[in-house]
Amino acid sequence: MRFLTSAAAQQIDRDLMSEAGGFSIDQLMELAGLSCAEAVFHSYPPAQHKRILVACGPGNQGGDGLVAARHLHHFGYSPTIWYPKAKQAPLFDTQVSKETDVVLDSIFGFSFHGEPREPFRSALEAMIRAQKAQRAVPIVSVDIPSSWNVDEGPSTSELASSFQPNVLVSLTAPKMGVASFAGEKHWLGGRFVDPTVSAKYDLQLPAYPNTSQVVDITGAKPLDV
Amino acid sequence: MRFLTSAAAQQIDRDLMSEAGGFSIDQLMELAGLSCAEAVFHSYPPAQHKRILVACGPGNQGGDGLVAARHLHHFGYSPTIWYPKAKQAPLFDTQVSKETDVVLDSIFGFSFHGEPREPFRSALEAMIRAQKAQRAVPIVSVDIPSSWNVDEGPSTSELASSFQPNVLVSLTAPKMGVASFAGEKHWLGGRFVDPTVSAKYDLQLPAYPNTSQVVDITGAKPLDV
Numbered sequence: 001m002r003f004l005t006s007a008a009a010q011q012i013d014r015d016l017m018s019e020a021g022g023f024s025i026d027q028l029m030e031l032a033g034l035s036c037a038e039a040v041f042h043s044y045p046p047a048q049h050k051r052i053l054v055a056c057g058p059g060n061q062g063g064d065g066l067v068a069a070r071h072l073h074h075f076g077y078s079p080t081i082w083y084p085k086a087k088q089a090p091l092f093d094t095q096v097s098k099e100t101d102v103v104l105d106s107i108f109g110f111s112f113h114g115e116p117r118e119p120f121r122s123a124l125e126a127m128i129r130a131q132k133a134q135r136a137v138p139i140v141s142v143d144i145p146s147s148w149n150v151d152e153g154p155s156t157s158e159l160a161s162s163f164q165p166n167v168l169v170s171l172t173a174p175k176m177g178v179a180s181f182a183g184e185k186h187w188l189g190g191r192f193v194d195p196t197v198s199a200k201y202d203l204q205l206p207a208y209p210n211t212s213q214v215v216d217i218t219g220a221k222p223l224d225v
Numbered sequence: 226m227r228f229l230t231s232a233a234a235q236q237i238d239r240d241l242m243s244e245a246g247g248f249s250i251d252q253l254m255e256l257a258g259l260s261c262a263e264a265v266f267h268s269y270p271p272a273q274h275k276r277i278l279v280a281c282g283p284g285n286q287g288g289d290g291l292v293a294a295r296h297l298h299h300f301g302y303s304p305t306i307w308y309p310k311a312k313q314a315p316l317f318d319t320q321v322s323k324e325t326d327v328v329l330d331s332i333f334g335f336s337f338h339g340e341p342r343e344p345f346r347s348a349l350e351a352m353i354r355a356q357k358a359q360r361a362v363p364i365v366s367v368d369i370p371s372s373w374n375v376d377e378g379p380s381t382s383e384l385a386s387s388f389q390p391n392v393l394v395s396l397t398a399p400k401m402g403v404a405s406f407a408g409e410k411h412w413l414g415g416r417f418v419d420p421t422v423s424a425k426y427d428l429q430l431p432a433y434p435n436t437s438q439v440v441d442i443t444g445a446k447p448l449d450v
Binding site (some may be wrong): 024026027030031034037038041042067070071074075191192208210211212213 | 267300433
């Protein structure tokens with residue numbers, strides 16, 4: 001399967017929202033959030049994982065997280081949203097360690113680069129602790145595990161190396177940086193790529209089953225490496 | 226189940242798009258169109274009904290139809306869109322009688338009243354002919370069968386009485402006018418009604434299964450009649 005660089009992912013987003021692509025940001029975010037919610041449902045059903053903490057970042061991926069939270073509510077979960085604003089105490093540590101069964105990591109997306117700043121850094125550290133604790137709270141990351149380099153993967157920083165989500169939901173197409181992802185499950189979501197865009201970027205996308213907004217691509221490797 | 230008057234349906238739409246409701250028209254249209262596409266998939270799978278004619282009207286429901294057509298494409302159908310503009314020949318008759326396996330009727334929605342004008346009137350007559358012909362092209366109507374009175378149902382005109390879709394996809398909640406609907410299948414879609422709106426209008430909505438955007442409500446009758 002084609003894995004995308006950060007630059008290509010950003011270009012595809014622009015193409016989809018161009019006059020030819022015809023999508024509004026609201027439409028793409030709605031379908032991206034729905035894909036994430038479906039992936040969570042198939043990975044951690046609400047009967048066993050009713051409480052989910054949706055960790056939202058400051059950019060568009062935080063918006064995907066908010067949409068996902070709404071769909072998760074309709075799917076039978078009790079979502080709690082962590083959406084930090086300046087000077088608002090995060091309370092993230094308690095939430096992730098004691099009050100949730102799953103975390104949806106929608107903090108940083110395919111435009112992220114550099115090192116995570118506070119309060120996001122502490123939030124990611126709290127997720128790692130909760131994942132390693134006896135309760136073993138699983139992490140579902142959206143598109144790129146937050147803190148990972150979108151092109152290079154987790155090897156570029158200590159925090160990124162220790163942040164290993166259980167489940168990944170790639171949107172549109174997997175990013176180059178997740179080539180080494182070795183978690184339990186890898187989903188592809190974003191069933192809205194038209195043939196023109198798919199051909200332009202030679203995406204070689206798999207077939208989605210029936211009416212699903214996600215397809216299982218566990219074990220997928222990039223064409224180019 | 227609660228069945229809605231045209232006035233209540235319009236009020237709910239305004240509530241969903243109010244500051245408290247928080248939805249944009251793009252988001253609601255995306256999910257409404259997806260619900261319609263899922264209902265078509267479950268009623269007439271693409272293996273046997275690859276070609277679908279999506280008949281779009283001039284208002285918001287035409288937009289639902291366009292979104293549905295995109296999802297139907299991704300679900301494996303070959304949709305043809307009929308979206309008439311002034312002075313454009315409709316060609317509807319040939320399309321519906323020879324070149325399609327199903328018609329999605331998204332011509333008029335819950336704000337419709339009065340008598341259908343051309344070219345919509347002829348389009349509805351062509352659908353009726355194709356449905357009664359040997360090929361028996363089935364009709365899936367969105368929310369309210371086009372030409373039916375939203376509150377009173379099909380009894381108010383001759384055209385409306387003869388327009389009897391095989392399948393109905395009610396959105397948000399069924400409208401009063403479809404209380405007499407006796408087609409093969411009745412779906413409810415629009416899995417986005419929050420508890421506040423649901424309580425305010427005492428909607429008594431059924432539970433949707435798993436991640437589905439539609440639920441089978443065949444045989445549902447209004448609470449009030």
